[in-house]
Amino acid sequence: MSSGLCCTLTSYTIRKNNILHFRMVVPKDIRGILGKRELRLSLRTGYVREGVKKAGRLAGVAQEAFDEIRKGSGGDMAGLEPHQIQALVGEWLKEALEDDERSRAQRKRPRREEDVEKESKVLDIQLSTLRERLATDDHGSAVSFAKDLLEEHGIDFEPDDATFKTLCREMTKAQIVALSVILKRNRGDYDMEDILPAKEEQPHEAEPATPREEQQQHQETPDQGPLMSEILDAYIKEKMDLGDWTEHTRMDNEPMIRDFIEMVGDMPIGALSAVHMRDARDRFSKVPKGRKIKAAYNGKSLRELSDMDIPEEDRYSITTLNNRAIKVGGYLKWLKDRGYSVEDGLISIMRFKKSKKKSAQRGTGDRASFTPEDLGRIFSPSNYLEAVKGQPSRFWVPLVSLCTGMRLEEIAQLYLEDIRKVDGIWCMDINQKADKSRKTEASERLVPVPPALEELGFLEYAECLRTKQEERLFPELSKAITTGKYSHALSKWFNRYIHEKLGIVEDAKKRKKVFHSFRHTFINMCKQLGIAQRKIKQNVGHQQGQDITLDYYADEYKPEILYKEVSCKATPEVDLEPLKEAARGFIEAAGISGKGQ
Numbered sequence: 001m002s003s004g005l006c007c008t009l010t011s012y013t014i015r016k017n018n019i020l021h022f023r024m025v026v027p028k029d030i031r032g033i034l035g036k037r038e039l040r041l042s043l044r045t046g047y048v049r050e051g052v053k054k055a056g057r058l059a060g061v062a063q064e065a066f067d068e069i070r071k072g073s074g075g076d077m078a079g080l081e082p083h084q085i086q087a088l089v090g091e092w093l094k095e096a097l098e099d100d101e102r103s104r105a106q107r108k109r110p111r112r113e114e115d116v117e118k119e120s121k122v123l124d125i126q127l128s129t130l131r132e133r134l135a136t137d138d139h140g141s142a143v144s145f146a147k148d149l150l151e152e153h154g155i156d157f158e159p160d161d162a163t164f165k166t167l168c169r170e171m172t173k174a175q176i177v178a179l180s181v182i183l184k185r186n187r188g189d190y191d192m193e194d195i196l197p198a199k200e201e202q203p204h205e206a207e208p209a210t211p212r213e214e215q216q217q218h219q220e221t222p223d224q225g226p227l228m229s230e231i232l233d234a235y236i237k238e239k240m241d242l243g244d245w246t247e248h249t250r251m252d253n254e255p256m257i258r259d260f261i262e263m264v265g266d267m268p269i270g271a272l273s274a275v276h277m278r279d280a281r282d283r284f285s286k287v288p289k290g291r292k293i294k295a296a297y298n299g300k301s302l303r304e305l306s307d308m309d310i311p312e313e314d315r316y317s318i319t320t321l322n323n324r325a326i327k328v329g330g331y332l333k334w335l336k337d338r339g340y341s342v343e344d345g346l347i348s349i350m351r352f353k354k355s356k357k358k359s360a361q362r363g364t365g366d367r368a369s370f371t372p373e374d375l376g377r378i379f380s381p382s383n384y385l386e387a388v389k390g391q392p393s394r395f396w397v398p399l400v401s402l403c404t405g406m407r408l409e410e411i412a413q414l415y416l417e418d419i420r421k422v423d424g425i426w427c428m429d430i431n432q433k434a435d436k437s438r439k440t441e442a443s444e445r446l447v448p449v450p451p452a453l454e455e456l457g458f459l460e461y462a463e464c465l466r467t468k469q470e471e472r473l474f475p476e477l478s479k480a481i482t483t484g485k486y487s488h489a490l491s492k493w494f495n496r497y498i499h500e501k502l503g504i505v506e507d508a509k510k511r512k513k514v515f516h517s518f519r520h521t522f523i524n525m526c527k528q529l530g531i532a533q534r535k536i537k538q539n540v541g542h543q544q545g546q547d548i549t550l551d552y553y554a555d556e557y558k559p560e561i562l563y564k565e566v567s568c569k570a571t572p573e574v575d576l577e578p579l580k581e582a583a584r585g586f587i588e589a590a591g592i593s594g595k596g597q
Contacts, residue, residue: 145175329347
């Protein structure tokens with residue numbers, strides 16, 4: 001038996017009360033079906049060699065079982081039993097509440113009471129709406145959540161299928177429970193926490209080891225520390241508490257580190273070896289991009305994907321691979337700095353050849369701007385209005401980003417009170433009041449409403465909602481419990497629209513085209529027009545340069561200056577006139593109902 005294989009097998013053994021136990025993490029894609037996060041079983045021995053052999057056999061059996069479950073979980077949703085639906089929904093609910101609690105624990109500073117009250121008021125409204133929908137058998141708000149859940153587990157479904165409708169109803173109930181718990185947490189009340197799935201009972205322990213066995217254990221197996229996944233939360237919390245990370249940084253880093261743990265197998269920190277690192281490096285280079293979107297790859301584990309023959313053009317780019325390596329390396333360095341047993345030299349192993357592309361140093365530089373031809377197809381009434389399907393947010397949000405370069409979440413979370421006149425100029429006030437968030441300090445700003453939006457009737461639309469005593473600009477949007485973002489479903493919808501319906505995916509340099517491309521398009525337009533860099537940065541919410549004179553002694557540009565020098569000059573490279581009639585329809589609908597769909 002090779003040393004690499006032996007090390008892999010011992011990663012499935014842990015010691016408890018001087019007895020070796022088998023422990024294996026259940027892959028995330030089948031946890032909802034099994035209703036478990038991990039498998040545990042006493043090996044009923046204190047001898048390491050015997051325990052390792054038993055653990056190896058059990059790991060092989062478990063992996064075969066996982067594969068069979070995956071095969072069985074695909075196909076027609078009609079095959080799902082009621083208890084399987086409950087398990088799927090229960091797993092979703094537990095993860096949603098855990099995400100909420102984690103975000104509370106990692107908040108850098110206490111919230112103001114008035115902000116908590118505002119958020120609670122919004123939650124109350126959402127909760128009342130969901131209860132009304134449940135009472136009237138309207139489960140429309142749960143459809144997108146149900147679809148995402150099924151797609152995550154690789155389960156085919158038909159919207160009209162009775163089983164799918166049952167899932168939607170159960171998801172509506174779960175949303176009500178989740179919002180109720182979150183609302184109580186906002187008030188410091190944790191009495192409802194017992195609704196979470198109970199911790200699984202552990203198998204009966206074997207008899208304690210004899211003194212001789214106990215001595216042999218201590219001689220043969222040193223303490224290898226906690227599982228990598230168990231200490232990850234502490235790493236994230238420290239980064240957030242120290243201000244090293246923003247929420248956006250956390251959401252960028254955490255999934256990549258968890259992917260690494262999934263790829264090598266969740267094991268004690270001290271068991272991680274050069275063999276695992278080389279294997280992970282080789283496997284990640286074979287994994288496809290968009291693996292959760294493309295039907296051919298969705299529902300498969302990382303290791304399954306790395307065993308497939310993926311076309312070169314479908315695989316992760318070198319830039320993405322190096323980005324992953326940096327994030328994993330940061331985590332391993334943090335572990336080593338805090339005294340955990342991390343083998344020397346591991347960080348340097350998971351390196352990929354350097355990319356010659358300039359975009360490798362530009363963060364989001366691998367995203368392309370939209371061309372005028374792209375914009376013409378995106379906003380063509382025959383394409384756009386069919387995709388919008390009468391939803392105000394789908395109609396207005398892309399247009400606002402096109403005309404201002406604003407970020408998706410900045411637009412989606414706007415309140416009507418944020419649309420206000422400042423020194424005679426209508427502006428959108430980007431702030432973190434109530435339940436809103438911001439990316440950076442520079443993100444807080446006033447963005448003038450450009451003439452193109454005024455001509456479409458954007459201000460009239462806002463005024464109609466205001467007269468009907470709505471609070472938010474897009475009341476039909478609600479915060480996704482899993483991400484905490486109003487824009488969660490909107491982002492998925494738009495990218496599906498341009499990728500799948502229009503075939504707008506990337507440019508000639510293989511740079512992606514997504515919703516954020518509106519921001520690239522706007523900034524590039526401002527640059528080509530020769531608009532002053534400081535004015536562009538203030539308008540889009542980017543940090544200014546290190547200029548002590550202007551940064552510390554001068555005020556920001558007034559809205560009137562930004563309106564004349566940026567908003568009026570950087571006009572969209574697409575004719576929006578054909579959308580005016582549709583815009584008028586949304587304005588009239590807002591005036592009649594005052595409620596989002």
